[in-house]
Amino acid sequence: MTGPIEQVRLNLGHVELAAQLFGPADGRPVIALHGWLDNSNSFVRLAPKLTGVRIVALDLAGHGLSGHRPPGASYALWDYAFDVLKVAEHLGWERFSLMGHSLGAIVSVVLAGAVPERIARLALIDGVVPPTAGVExxxxxxxxxxxxxxxxxxxxxxxxxxxxxAVEARMKGVVAVSREAAGLLAQRGLEAVPGGFTWRSDSRLTLPSALRLSDEQAQSFVRRIACPAQLIVAADGMLVRHTALLEQLPFEQKQLPGGHHLHLNDEAGASLVADCFNRFFAIP
Structure with missing residues (x-):
């Protein structure tokens, strides 16, 4: 994939989202969703290596250059899923694919299970279902x-x-990333303020969720998915230890070397992920 990255803003009525566009306008339509507290620069190494796809990489609400939700609103998974459907409506995409990392992968699974007729393919990186809790x-x-x-x-x-x-602080975050990855995320995630720099992200993103699904509820989304799905599992990532979960997923799975941000940490990791996804998206 070659050509300049186009920067756009999408007014969805209830929130305005920023996005970066990669690839030819007539490519397979793909909406890319990044992880928690990241932004669409999460895909700047991977997206240029993908072929035949038109990628709309969103800054999710409250992240990057996108707007924050109004006072009193929350950042639940289903709110993100609704945002994606509104983006597809804005773009005129009745059917489209999803590429998601971490939180973005979870939102992708939720959406693909909720409206399976709308989703053509799922390309997931080290994320699949939301954290669950017992009903008690x-x-x-x-x-x-x-x-x-x-x-x-x-x-x-x-x-x-x-x-x-700020870059060093991001390197040592909840999920550590390489210095280069932290720098790329900082380009879109920082803003100048009196005294220096701070992160643009909405501080409400760090609040605990009011409701978690049960294991059975989470699996109900997986069971309803009707499209081909490929899951990249990072060998040093967050999913690899959850063998019981991975064994019950009906997805094609590829384990690749690297950490949770293997698609962003370095060019080698991005190339490995791109090799898998290019084959996956090329299947008729």
Whole structure:
């Protein structure tokens, strides 16, 4: 894939999302969804290596250059799924494929299970179903989340005096990434503020979710998926230890060397993922 990356903004009515477009306009339509606290630069190494596809890589709501949800709103999985359907409506895409990493992979599975007739293919990177919880914990989790919402906003975002300090902080985040990957995410994720730089992302993204699905509910999305699906499992990532889950998935699975961000950490990892996805998307 060659050519400049086109930058666009999509007004969905309830929120405005930023996106980057890769590939020929007549390629297979693909919406790409990044991971939690990342942004669409998650795909800047991978997308140019893919052929025959038109990729719309979104900054999910609250991330990157996209708008934040209004006060009182949340960032539930189904809210992201609705955003994707609105993007497809905006683009005039009745049927399309999804490429997702981590949180983006989870949203992709939820959407493909909810509206299987709309999704042509699923290309997933080290993510598949949402974290689950037992039904007996539902009330306690709801209370914890409500209290966290009440406390939200009392602690300011961290400000980094120099851009490099912010990059180093991202390298050591909940999921560590390479320096180059952190730099790429920072290009789209940081903003200048008095005293230095801070992350653009909505601080509400770090609040605990009020509701988690049960194992059976999560698997109900997997069972309804009607399209071909390929899952890349990072050898040093987040899924590899969940062997019981992986064994019950009806997806084509490929384990590749690298960490959770193997498609972004370096060019070698991006090439390995691209080799798999190019074969996957080339199948009639």
């Amino acid at each position: 914990d539902t009330a306690e989790r709801m209370g914890m989340a409500l209290q966290a919402q009440l406390r939200h906003g009392k602690k300011p975002k961290p400000v980094y005096a120099a851009l490099e300090q």
